[in-house]
Amino acid sequence: xxxxLDRYLEDHDRHDPLFVGIHTGGVWIAQRLHRMYGSDSxxxxxxxxxxxxxxxxxxxxxxxxxxxxxxxxADRHVILIDxxxxxxxxxxxxxxxxxxxxxLASICLAVLVDRSGRELPVQADVVGKSLNLDANEHIKLxxxxxxxxEMTTTE
Amino acid sequence: MRIKINNGHVICPATRVDGRGDVYIADGxxxxxxxxxxxxxxxxxxxxxxxxxxxxxxxxxxxLREPGFEHKATIASESEAAARSGVTSLVxxxxxxxxxxxxxxxxxxxxxxxxxxxxxxxxLGALTKGLAGEQLTEMAxxxxxxxxxxxxACRPIVNTEALRRALEYAAGFxxxxxxxxxxxxxxxxxxxxxxxxxARLGLPGIPETAETTAISRALxxxxxxxxxxxxxxxxxxxxxxxxxxxxxxxxxxxxxxGICHLYLTEIDVDGFNSxxxxxxxxxxxxxxxxxxxxxxxxxIDAVCSDHQPHDEDAKAAPFGATxxxxxxxxxxxxxxxxxxxxxxxxLERILRALTCQPAAIAGLDAGALEPGAKADLFIFDTNxxxxxxxxxxxxxxxxxxxxxxEMNGKTSHTILNGKVVYEDP
Amino acid sequence: xxxxxxxxxxxxxxxxxxxxxxxxRQILSTILDYAESFAGVGDRAVKKVPLLRGKxxxxxxxxxxxxxxTTFELAAKRLSADVLNINIAASAANKGETLxxxxxxxxxxxxxxxxxxxxxxxxxxxxxxxxxENIHVINAGDGSHAHPTQAMLxxxxxxxxxxxxxxxxxxxxxxxxHSRVARSEIHALNVLGVSDIRVIAPKTLLPKNIENLGVRVxxxxxxxxxxxxxxxxxxxxxxxxxxAVLPSEHEYFSCFGLTEKRLGVAKPDVIVMHPGPINRGIxxxxxxxxxxxxxxxxxxxxxxxxxxxxxxxxxxxxxxxKPGEKAGGG
Numbered sequence: 001x002x003x004x005l006d007r008y009l010e011d012h013d014r015h016d017p018l019f020v021g022i023h024t025g026g027v028w029i030a031q032r033l034h035r036m037y038g039s040d041s042x043x044x045x046x047x048x049x050x051x052x053x054x055x056x057x058x059x060x061x062x063x064x065x066x067x068x069x070x071x072x073x074a075d076r077h078v079i080l081i082d083x084x085x086x087x088x089x090x091x092x093x094x095x096x097x098x099x100x101x102x103x104l105a106s107i108c109l110a111v112l113v114d115r116s117g118r119e120l121p122v123q124a125d126v127v128g129k130s131l132n133l134d135a136n137e138h139i140k141l142x143x144x145x146x147x148x149x150e151m152t153t154t155e
Numbered sequence: 156m157r158i159k160i161n162n163g164h165v166i167c168p169a170t171r172v173d174g175r176g177d178v179y180i181a182d183g184x185x186x187x188x189x190x191x192x193x194x195x196x197x198x199x200x201x202x203x204x205x206x207x208x209x210x211x212x213x214x215x216x217x218x219l220r221e222p223g224f225e226h227k228a229t230i231a232s233e234s235e236a237a238a239r240s241g242v243t244s245l246v247x248x249x250x251x252x253x254x255x256x257x258x259x260x261x262x263x264x265x266x267x268x269x270x271x272x273x274x275x276x277x278x279l280g281a282l283t284k285g286l287a288g289e290q291l292t293e294m295a296x297x298x299x300x301x302x303x304x305x306x307x308a309c310r311p312i313v314n315t316e317a318l319r320r321a322l323e324y325a326a327g328f329x330x331x332x333x334x335x336x337x338x339x340x341x342x343x344x345x346x347x348x349x350x351x352x353x354a355r356l357g358l359p360g361i362p363e364t365a366e367t368t369a370i371s372r373a374l375x376x377x378x379x380x381x382x383x384x385x386x387x388x389x390x391x392x393x394x395x396x397x398x399x400x401x402x403x404x405x406x407x408x409x410x411x412x413g414i415c416h417l418y419l420t421e422i423d424v425d426g427f428n429s430x431x432x433x434x435x436x437x438x439x440x441x442x443x444x445x446x447x448x449x450x451x452x453x454x455i456d457a458v459c460s461d462h463q464p465h466d467e468d469a470k471a472a473p474f475g476a477t478x479x480x481x482x483x484x485x486x487x488x489x490x491x492x493x494x495x496x497x498x499x500x501x502l503e504r505i506l507r508a509l510t511c512q513p514a515a516i517a518g519l520d521a522g523a524l525e526p527g528a529k530a531d532l533f534i535f536d537t538n539x540x541x542x543x544x545x546x547x548x549x550x551x552x553x554x555x556x557x558x559x560x561e562m563n564g565k566t567s568h569t570i571l572n573g574k575v576v577y578e579d580p
Numbered sequence: 581x582x583x584x585x586x587x588x589x590x591x592x593x594x595x596x597x598x599x600x601x602x603x604x605r606q607i608l609s610t611i612l613d614y615a616e617s618f619a620g621v622g623d624r625a626v627k628k629v630p631l632l633r634g635k636x637x638x639x640x641x642x643x644x645x646x647x648x649x650t651t652f653e654l655a656a657k658r659l660s661a662d663v664l665n666i667n668i669a670a671s672a673a674n675k676g677e678t679l680x681x682x683x684x685x686x687x688x689x690x691x692x693x694x695x696x697x698x699x700x701x702x703x704x705x706x707x708x709x710x711x712x713e714n715i716h717v718i719n720a721g722d723g724s725h726a727h728p729t730q731a732m733l734x735x736x737x738x739x740x741x742x743x744x745x746x747x748x749x750x751x752x753x754x755x756x757x758h759s760r761v762a763r764s765e766i767h768a769l770n771v772l773g774v775s776d777i778r779v780i781a782p783k784t785l786l787p788k789n790i791e792n793l794g795v796r797v798x799x800x801x802x803x804x805x806x807x808x809x810x811x812x813x814x815x816x817x818x819x820x821x822x823x824a825v826l827p828s829e830h831e832y833f834s835c836f837g838l839t840e841k842r843l844g845v846a847k848p849d850v851i852v853m854h855p856g857p858i859n860r861g862i863x864x865x866x867x868x869x870x871x872x873x874x875x876x877x878x879x880x881x882x883x884x885x886x887x888x889x890x891x892x893x894x895x896x897x898x899x900x901x902k903p904g905e906k907a908g909g910g
Contacts, residue, residue, distance in 0.1 A: 059896025
């Protein structure tokens with residue numbers, strides 16, 4: 001994934017990007033990547049709870065860790081990192097939230113797992129692994145130490 | 156109409172009757188109680204199975220709302236409710252509009268009563284004009300018109316001198332003055348008992364002293380003026396103790412309590428329950444028990460419904476903005492009979508407080524089942540269970556704190572002046 | 581307390597926020613946690629989150645209040661709701677229309693939430709009992725009964741300075757009898773597990789049986805402030821003097837006014853709160869109000885986050901078609 005990301009950043013000529021992980025799994029992946037790159041900027045953490053499109057149906061999530069973007073985002077390249085890309089709704093919410101922090105230069109989406117079941121026109125720029133799963137099959141990242149992928153099937 | 160009631164359990168505290176037997180009625184009068192009458196031909200026979208046959212209830216306070224507040228209730232609607240409950244005589248306070256401070260209002264009430272003819276209505280005349288607590292009313296004329304006593308209703312006379320003169324003047328007419336003991340300054344803007352619930356709800360409280368200082372002031376003036384006085388709606392333990400002591404000293408005083416105060420307390424106000432917004436307020440559990448003890452010991456002479464029917468809007472507002480009072484006529488009898496089961500009261504004691512004692516206080520020829528007496532009576536069936544449903548009350552006032560309460564017993568028949576005015580289907 | 585709590589829906593979620601009484605520690609802590617998340621929104625380029633987009637919040641104020649109404653308005657707007665401010669002064673002109681009529685008129689305009697301020701205790705409970713199932717009610721102060729969002733922003737302020745509630749000693753000073761803030765604070769502090777809650781006031785400003793709410797009563801300021809961690813000063817209304825509850829402002833200040841000197845008996849790191857607006861020189865000295873122990877201005881900014889949290893929570897309890905469905909996942 002790191003090498004794919006390297007190539008992507010080089011191809012697109014994006015230097016000194018900011019790393020932003022989406023709570024919770026995305027933050028764990030982002031932490032690894034952030035460490036590997038040894039970036040000078042701090043790691044950003046995004047909690048999209050206030051941007052979810054299902055609020056009026058399910059209400060707020062029981063625990064909301066605040067978003068923490070300890071930098072000025074304006075005119076910067078951002079690498080948005082999540083664990084699993086599924087329907088695309090989380091990424092939609094995350095992009096909306098990012099823009100509320102300022103007008104950024106670009107977003108590159110990096111995900112550990114790209115699984116089938118997209119509901120929105122969203123695609124990842126960098127993918128760790130692609131999986132073709134049925135709607136009743138779920139994949140989840142557990143962590144933070146050790147990081148592991150867990151598969152479950154519901155009826 | 157000639158009526159024979161067979162096989163009832165007749166209880167009449169006034170005549171000390173308590174036993175199984177028949178009651179004979181003719182021409183609006185009772186002919187015989189228990190003593191068999193050979194050759195009596197009845198047009199109507201009611202055959203019972205030991206249900207209680209009691210003198211009609213004399214209720215010392217029923218707000219009829221007419222004239223003036225017909226959107227709440229009318230003489231017709233509330234007479235209907237009285238008949239359903241076994242109340243054959245009721246006293247209505249003078250806080251109608253116009254106030255009962257002229258014979259014309261008394262006549263109007265009597266006219267309506269005759270037209271409906273379901274219960275007897277005895278108005279109290281206003282003690283002061285417009286209940287304003289300043290000028291005296293024409294008490295001679297009011298008495299002549301049919302007022303059985305005088306009262307300033309729930310509008311305390313603030314000026315002590317005015318109260319003294321009113322009591323003094325009334326003392327000359329040999330009728331009782333009904334006093335609702337309340338010190339308006341101590342009550343201030345209070346809407347419930349001052350205590351732990353008012354502290355929590357942040358509702359302005361009415362201290363117990365609002366009642367006790369008013370009783371104390373009135374007792375001294377009663378002593379001074381020699382008037383016969385009746386204290387309406389005691390609510391506190393201290394108030395009961397003061398009346399008890401005054402009686403022991405030989406003062407001509409009596410007292411009553413409203414039925415709600417024997418069942419409910421300040422705790423029922425919790426959750427801002429406006430149906431329990433009453434005046435005087437519901438007080439503590441300790442006070443409730445003192446009222447029950449007062450009833451048992453005779454310190455309290457009578458229990459009344461203190462029936463106050465309201466329209467829906469009167470109770471549909473934030474608690475402090477609602478009007479006080481509850482619609483209680485229809486639960487008076489069952490809740491009183493229930494005291495036998497729940498608090499070990501004798502039926503004799505219960506009926507004494509509902510019949511002959513209130514009749515004596517109001518100076519009415521009522522409350523006794525004996526040959527020659529007016530045939531006002533009711534039959535109470537402790538086997539008829541029912542559930543109070545606010546919407547189904549006969550009274551125009553649906554404002555009951557007892558909504559959905561289970562009642563063990565019901566009035567099955569009410570006979571007024573020798574005629575059946577209510578029969579439970 | 582009746583078993584039925586009108587503030588909760590069938591799943592035990594906060595549906596209306598009427599009082600801090602009768603809510604458990606988990607709900608109150610959740611409000612504080614959410615407020616912590618919302619607190620950051622005001623620092624961003626776009627000071628809005630889209631949670632209540634398309635919803636209409638009505639500020640229904642039967643009593644004038646610029647401060648509380650403004651923070652509720654700002655909170656609603658930061659949640660992207662549309663806000664309607666209705667001020668109904670208790671003027672004779674409005675007497676004809678009952679409170680119920682007003683509510684039903686507003687309901688017909690498809691409003692989603694009423695933020696209510698009313699002079700009568702129990703008004704918010706009454707309104708919550710009258711509105712349609714899908715409308716949420718937040719109490720912005722009813723009579724002397726409750727002001728739960730103010731109490732929660734005070735809890736938020738306390739927690740930011742002193743994260744553990746249990747060992748705290750908290751003193752509330754002043755007109756407890758007429759204070760909805762005091763009542764709501766006392767309940768919240770009890771629920772959050774504060775072990776020592778004190779009220780300090782002359783007897784005329786204390787309701788009878790106040791100790792039943794779980795507080796210790798003091799009539800002497802120096803005694804009551806001994807070793808406290810938190811002090812809430814309450815505003816003294818002028819009519820208390822007019823109504824012969826107190827002799828004079830001067831005497832009140834000399835007995836119960838908070839000064840630097842009096843602060844000496846409290847813990848060195850004590851924080852001083854005040855729900856505002858402040859009467860300088862009556863209940864609190866300017867030196868204290870503007871001093872380093874004062875957190876009064878923080879309270880105001882915390883007020884927005886708390887109100888956002890409460891609005892989001894009650895709105896999030898809307899009847900759901902498919903509870904638990906994870907439509908926002910992936």
